[in-house]
Amino acid sequence: MTDRSSHSRSALENFRLTVFRAVAGQRSFRRAAELLYLTQPAVTQQIKALEQEIAVPLFDRAGREIVLTAAGEILLRYAREGNELLLRAEAELAALEGQVTGPLRLAVSTTIAQYVLPPMLGRFLRRYPAVELRMRSANTEGVAAAVLDGSVDVGLVEGPVHRPELKLEAWLRDELVLVVASNHAWAGLAAIAPEQLRGMPVLLRERGSGTREIVDSALEAVGLAAKDLNVAMELNSAEALLACVEAGLGVGFYSRAAIRRQLRLGTLMQVPVHGLKIGRDLSFVTMRSAEPRGNASVLLEFLREQALARRRKKPA
Structure with a gap:
């Protein structure tokens, strides 16, 4: 099942988290790359950089389907919540300028x-x-x-x-x-x-x-x-x-x-x-x-x- 939340991205969100949410939602580096209009190596590089930054593995790549690790499940929950909050912040900021969006x-x-x-x-x-x-x-x-x-x-x-x-x-x-x-x-x-x-x-x-x-x-x-x-x-x-x-x-x-x-x-x-x-x-x-x-x-x-x-x- 795809993650619908990965299709909505705040412009304020860290791009590595955007890539992470896409990979987690698609359960595939290839499908995430297609969704984000990136190459598959670029997606892989972003995930590796994120894992190095937080010093924990986020995906178990053993087998054909990738699955989230326990750390990945935790980060995904907060990444979704954080993106949702940022989208709402953008909507409120837009409303100050008379725009209704988000x-x-x-x-x-x-x-x-x-x-x-x-x-x-x-x-x-x-x-x-x-x-x-x-x-x-x-x-x-x-x-x-x-x-x-x-x-x-x-x-x-x-x-x-x-x-x-x-x-x-x-x-x-x-x-x-x-x-x-x-x-x-x-x-x-x-x-x-x-x-x-x-x-x-x-x-x-x-x-x-x-x-x-x-x-x-x-x-x-x-x-x-x-x-x-x-x-x-x-x-x-x-x-x-x-x-x-x-x-x-x-x-x-x-x-x-x-x-x-x-x-x-x-x-x-x-x-x-x-x-x-x-x-x-x-x-x-x-x-x-x-x-x-x-x-x-x-x-x-x-x-x-x-x-x-x-x-x-x-x-x-």
């Missing part, structure tokens, strides 16, 4: 990643084509952990975050509704009472999901604890939950904004529940100790603009 790393909750963010990111990258965007999806706990450990620049979540080191900024308002398959007994009903949920198979997101926490809290407010429900399945994927509801395996709560197509096509039906209103904020997550800078700051300002434009389009 890496931007996001961790995003599932529903936001699948249904809310993609068109906005398309517009963002058309405005700032030099940004190198990397996005991963996770549940709320996973996003919070990624922001805390510094592996991403900013997070976007669907639920509350219980980490005092992190700051939440409300971005968009979302509503969760009860949905059933089109052939379900409740399809087409004007509303149901909360008590009717007790005997019905219910599909829920996994614990640790922001959606799950919000649904549990809202149900408790109308007198339904989790133990009162017939929880048929807990799913760690929003898409899987939706597919199971469509297949008639149970009823579930889902973002209304994310099921517009299914409601329009009639594969799902929304069923109001008397007294139950489940609203939630989609929020930015950043470190409380430091304001977002560089590309992260540019993205957040852009997304605030998008939220404002969306609110203006809504009928009064």
